[in-house]
Amino acid sequence: MNDKKKEPLFHIVKKEELPVYKTLKIRIIAILMALVVCSVLTTVTTGINPIEVFQSIFAGAFGTTRKSWITLQNTAILLLISLALTPAFKMKFWNIGGEGQVLIGGLAAAACMIVLGQKFSNGMVIVCMIIASLLAGMIWGLIPAFFKAKWNTNETLSTLMMNYIATQLVAFYTIVWEVPKGSGKIGIINQNTNIGWLPQIFGSKYLLTIVVAIAFTVFMYIYLYYTKQGYELSVVGESENTARYIGIKVEKIIIRTMAISGAICGLVGLLLVGGINHTVTTTIAGGQGFTAVLVSWMSKFNPIVMMLSSLLIVFMDRGASEISTAFGLNHSYSDILTGIILFFIIGCEFFITYKIQFRKKADKEEQ
Secondary structure (H helix, E strand, O other), X not given: OOOOOOXXXXXEEEOOOOOHHHHHHXXXXXXXXXXXXXHHHHHHHHOOOHHHHHHHHHHHHHOOHHHHHHHHHHHHHHHHHHHHHHHHHHOOOOXXXXXXXXXXXXXXXXXXXXXXXXXXXXXXXXXXXXXXXXXXXXXXXXXXXXXXXXXXXXXXXXXXXXXXXXXXXXXHHHHHOOOOOOOOOOOOOOOOOOOOOOOOXXXXXXXXXXXXXXXXXXXXXXXXXXXXXXXXXXXXHHOHHHHHHOOOOHHHHHXXXXXXXXXXXXXXXXXXXXXXXXXXXXXXXXXXHHHHHHHHHHOOOOHHHHHHHHHHHHHHHHHHHHHHHHHOOOHHHHHHHHHHHHHHHHHHHHHHHEEEEEHHHHHHHHO
């Protein structure tokens, strides 16, 4: 009787870090496979030519000059939120509160526009908006950071709950400032005077957000990879005990990092209220605070890669909306296609990080 314990059929083994071209190849294959699955599904369930569907997706994102600018603007907003969350994620502080930090920053900007709009000049109001939005977002990030640093509370739950508080605050002030009374919405703020409206660059209302996003991408890349603070984030993320052993004050890093994350999210709120929508609502962030978590994770916390990840997700989202219009399908169907593509993109990360080693191969290596 053989007493030797039977080996599993296969082992999951972590790979050595792959070269960039190989990881890119795996991701491209994953996207192509996703498109094939979407094509088959579309043909079987609707009878529509899948080529026409993909043409509609592209047209929805880049079909006209205006659509192209909106796609790039939306990409910039998603990218900025992703950049804001990344320093916290890099040190394994799971900041799920981006949505609330954006909302509270937008609320602060709207308050300045409404309260100060008739009292100060446009330039002064914009300066107050910038300061208020940065401070509001920073404070909203510092609250869960303080409790984490002081009492090691669960940051995932605390940042998530802060989202709901921010949403209800915006809902409350929407009723306080509603125009006209009883409408349940604020409407366009300072529509006649444009007080508090952020300036346009070269006459384009889309360009400011894009320029700010590019600037912060460069800043965050340098901050994460070429500064002492970025190094400290990496050490804390790897091991808090090691960080403490070499003299890093972990609590200080947590506070500082969440202050930065919250401030950048507050800036996004400013851009949404002062530069894009000129009003504030509970849905002004559009769920991008949660989508940004996916973007940051997919990009392995690399700001440059986040530009491509953000563009891909916005491209699919806008293209999915076009499918609903062009073919009379409800939005749920386009969401299904988007979900399939994201599933393949996320799933391919397994094959980038790990490999499957079967029993026979393992036995030969032992011999």
